[in-house]
Every structure is written in C-alpha cells, then in structure tokens.
Amino acid sequence: MKTFFKVVLNGLLFIIAGVIVFTTYQFNTYTPHAVTQIANPTDLKYFQESYVDCRRHFIDEADKIKETYKEVQISALKIESLVDPDLTIDYCYIPAQKSFKRLLILTSGVHGIEGYVGSAVQQMFLSEQVKENSLDELGVLIIHAINPYGFKYQRRVTENNVDLNRNSSTDNSLFKSVNKGYNDLNAFLNQKQKVSLTSFGHFFFQITAIQKIIRHSMGTLRQAVLQGQYQYEKGIYFGGKALEPSVKILTPLIQQIAEPYDMVFNIDLHTGYGENGTLHLFPNPIKDEKKKAMIETIFSGNSIDWGDKEDFYTVTGDFSTYLGDIIPEKLFLNMAFEFGTLDTQTTLGAIKALHNVVIENQGVQYGYRSEKDEKEVKSRYLAGYYPSSEAWRSKAVEDARQTLLQAIKKYRETNIRE
Numbered sequence: 168m169k170t171f172f173k174v175v176l177n178g179l180l181f182i183i184a185g186v187i188v189f190t191t192y193q194f195n196t197y198t199p200h201a202v203t204q205i206a207n208p209t210d211l212k213y214f215q216e217s218y219v220d221c222r223r224h225f226i227d228e229a230d231k232i233k234e235t236y237k238e239v240q241i242s243a244l245k246i247e248s249l250v251d252p253d254l255t256i257d258y259c260y261i262p263a264q265k266s267f268k269r270l271l272i273l274t275s276g277v278h279g280i281e282g283y284v285g286s287a288v289q290q291m292f293l294s295e296q297v298k299e300n301s302l303d304e305l306g307v308l309i310i311h312a313i314n315p316y317g318f319k320y321q322r323r324v325t326e327n328n329v330d331l332n333r334n335s336s337t338d339n340s341l342f343k344s345v346n347k348g349y350n351d352l353n354a355f356l357n358q359k360q361k362v363s364l365t366s367f368g369h370f371f372f373q374i375t376a377i378q379k380i381i382r383h384s385m386g387t388l389r390q391a392v393l394q395g396q397y398q399y400e401k402g403i404y405f406g407g408k409a410l411e412p413s414v415k416i417l418t419p420l421i422q423q424i425a426e427p428y429d430m431v432f433n434i435d436l437h438t439g440y441g442e443n444g445t446l447h448l449f450p451n452p453i454k455d456e457k458k459k460a461m462i463e464t465i466f467s468g469n470s471i472d473w474g475d476k477e478d479f480y481t482v483t484g485d486f487s488t489y490l491g492d493i494i495p496e497k498l499f500l501n502m503a504f505e506f507g508t509l510d511t512q513t514t515l516g517a518i519k520a521l522h523n524v525v526i527e528n529q530g531v532q533y534g535y536r537s538e539k540d541e542k543e544v545k546s547r548y549l550a551g552y553y554p555s556s557e558a559w560r561s562k563a564v565e566d567a568r569q570t571l572l573q574a575i576k577k578y579r580e581t582n583i584r585e
C-alpha cells in the first residue's frame with residue numbers, strides 16, 4: 168500500500184513539475200499570433216521612430232491643409248519638465264466653416280509610448296480624411312502627444328510616473344481613494360530591487376500570477392491591478408496625487424474650443440489591449456442609454472466592447488471621461504480605439520503584458536542588473552505598444568481609416584434631439 172502511495176505521489180510531482188516547466192517555457196518564449204496581411208507602403212509612411220519625428224510629420228500634415236479652411240489654428244502647449252525643455256502637446260484645430268454644431272476631438276499619446284501609432288493615425292486622418300468630410304457644421308480638433316514625456320522616453324506614464332488615464336478627474340477626492348485589491352498585490356507588482364530577467368521572481372512570474380488567478384479569479388485580479396491606484400508613487404498604474412500638467416493645461420483649451428458647439432465627440436487612440444492586429448472599440452461604461460444608442464449608431468457594424476467580455480475592466484480617472492466632465496453643458500460622446508498587440512484576451516498574453524509593465528517600471532525605479540537586461544526589457548515593452556511588424560502597422564492604419572471614415576460620417580448625421 169505504501170508503495171502505491173509513493174508511486175501516485177511521484178506521479179503527481181512529475182505532472183506538477185511538467186506543468187511548471189511547460190508554462191515557464193511558454194511564458195519565456197511567448198509571442199502573440201502573427202498578423203499576416205501584406206503591408207501597404209501608403210500606410211507605412213505615417214510611422215516614424217521618435218517623438219520629434221512624429222511631431223514634425225504631424226505639423227507638416229497639418230500645415231498642408233491650412234490654406235484650405237478658414238481660421239485653422241496650429242499651435243503647441245509646452246509641458247514643464249525637469250529633464251527636457253522640448254516637450255510639447257501640439258494641436259491642429261479646424262473650426263466648423265459655417266455653423267458650430269459638432270466638434271470632433273481626436274487625441275493621441277495619453278499613454279506616451281502609445282503615441283507612435285496614435286500619431287500615425289492622426290497623420291493619416293489629416294492627410295486623407297479631413298477633406299472627405301464636409302466641415303460646414305463639423306469642427307475638428309486633433310491633439311498630438313498628450314503625454315509628450317512618455318512618448319519621447321517610451322513610457323506609458325509621465326515624468327512623475329503618473330498614468331494620465333488614471334489621473335484625469337474633476338473631483339480631487341480621487342487622489343485620496345484606496346484600491347484595496349491593489350494593496351494586497353503591491354509586493355508582487357512592485358519589487359524593490361534591480362531588474363534581473365533570470366531572477367526567480369521574473370523567470371517564474373507566470374507561476375505566481377497563475378496562483379493569484381486561482382485564488383482571486385482573473386476578473387478580480389485584472390480589475391485590482393488595472394483600475395488605478397493612488398498610494399504607491401513608484402508603483403505601476405499610479406494615478407498621481409493631483410492633476411498632471413498635461414491635463415491641467417489642456418482643460419481651458421478644450422473648454423474654449425468646445426464652447427460654441429452643441430455636441431462633442433472624442434476618439435482617444437491607444438494600443439496594447441486586446442487581440443494582436445485587431446482594432447477594439449473599448450469605451451468606459453456609460454449609464455446613459457440615449458448616449459449609448461448614439462454611439463452604437465455611429466459605430467454600427469463594428470463590435471463594441473461594452474463590458475460583457477471576459478477581459479473587461481474599468482478605470483478611475485480616465486482622460487476621455489474627464490473631457491466630458493469639463494464641458495457638462497455639451498452633449499458629449501466618446502470612444503477609445505485600442506489597437507491590440509499581445510493577445511491580452513488570452514491568460515498568457517495578459518500575464519505577459521502585465522509582466523512587461525512590471526519589469527519596465529522596476530527598471531526605471533531601481534535600475535537593471537545588466538545592460539543586456541535593460542535592452543531586453545525596453546525592447547519587449549516597446550513591442551507591446553509599438554510593434555515593428557509592417558503587417559501590424561499597415562493593418563492598424565487601414566482599420567483606423569475604415570472605422571474613422573464611417574464613424575465621422577455617422578457622427579455628422581447625428582442630431583442632438585435624437
């Protein structure tokens with residue numbers, strides 16, 4: 168009998184060891200499924216490899232349409248910084264040419280590093296799509312690089328380690344709020360030592376993550392990590408202690424430009440969430456059924472992630488909702504475009520995406536054991552928000568082209584009394 172138990176126990180240990188080896192191998196060699204479409208050179212010309220180049224191309228595209236419309240404003244807001252005197256939020260505003268009915272605000276780079284793709288989409292929009300729309304009753308405001316520090320230095324967050332999509336709120340009590348679920352995970356998410364990719368904690372990150380998923384469920388965990396936290400200044404998904412300079416400086420500009428319009432529609436461009444090579448429409452939940460119906464009409468034929476999917480979460484202090492809050496007298500609609508990269512709808516993809524954020528932040532806060540580790544961490548991080556694949560980039564622009572074309576046409580037909 169004793170021998171029987173021994174055999175069973177050994178068998179079990181063997182299976183457990185096998186599972187650990189298998190998932191560790193999968194995790195450390197993880198790549199999302201490939202995007203196979205043939206890249207179109209017309210799409211690729213909108214991509215550049217630095218913040219300064221993206222900004223220059225954005226301004227060039229804006230300059231090209233300046234003469235076509237009345238009263239076009241191309242300008243920049245300087246963001247004060249302790250490390251860089253050349254950080255700007257650039258914008259191009261084309262007022263409605265006859266009557267101020269609807270305003271479209273197309274924003275990029277709220278999460279700095281996601282601005283490479285955001286800039287490409289904005290350049291495409293300026294180059295191809297402004298002229299496709301009658302601007303008689305539609306004003307267009309295109310804002311480039313809302314977090315220029317993160318864009319230039321390839322981080323999601325600002326110079327103050329703040330995630331602008333957790334920071335934007337008209338109510339200061341947000342900064343005192345406590346995310347209890349995050350507190351329990353803090354030690355796991357924010358290790359206080361130099362990054363070494365071969366350390367036990369990182370090499371076996373997925374094992375700890377899976378243990379936590381089993382204990383708390385994926386949904387609870389995702390929500391706790393991603394919703395935003397206001398306690399740990401050096402931690403991931405930190406929402407700040409007060410409004411960040413970018414949000415502060417944009418507030419009066421948005422209020423002033425939106426002032427004459429009846430309706431305002433914001434499309435905020437992001438990357439990193441969802442299936443690789445897929446454009447996801449990912450709004451923060453809306454209670455107002457009338458607005459929800461309007462958004463569904465604008466994006467009819469597209470699938471909107473309203474929160475019924477497995478990988479859904481909500482955030483506190485998101486920038487787009489804030490835009491609506493600072494112009495409360497306007498009918499405000501909004502949508503986030505998320506260009507997926509790492510297949511975060513899968514468990515392994517989600518863990519990989521989280522790990523990329525964890526190690527990048529740990530490296531910034533506490534340094535790296537070796538240059539090799541630093542290079543590897545930074546290149547993994549960039550690939551999660553700005554894939555180098557030409558097929559991926561081309562598809563992102565093409566998806567944006569189709570979706571924006573339809574959405575703006577429908578928006579132009581939307582009436583406030585619907």
Ligand SMILES: [Zn+2]
Nearest residue numbers: 278281437438
């Ligand atoms: Zn984002």
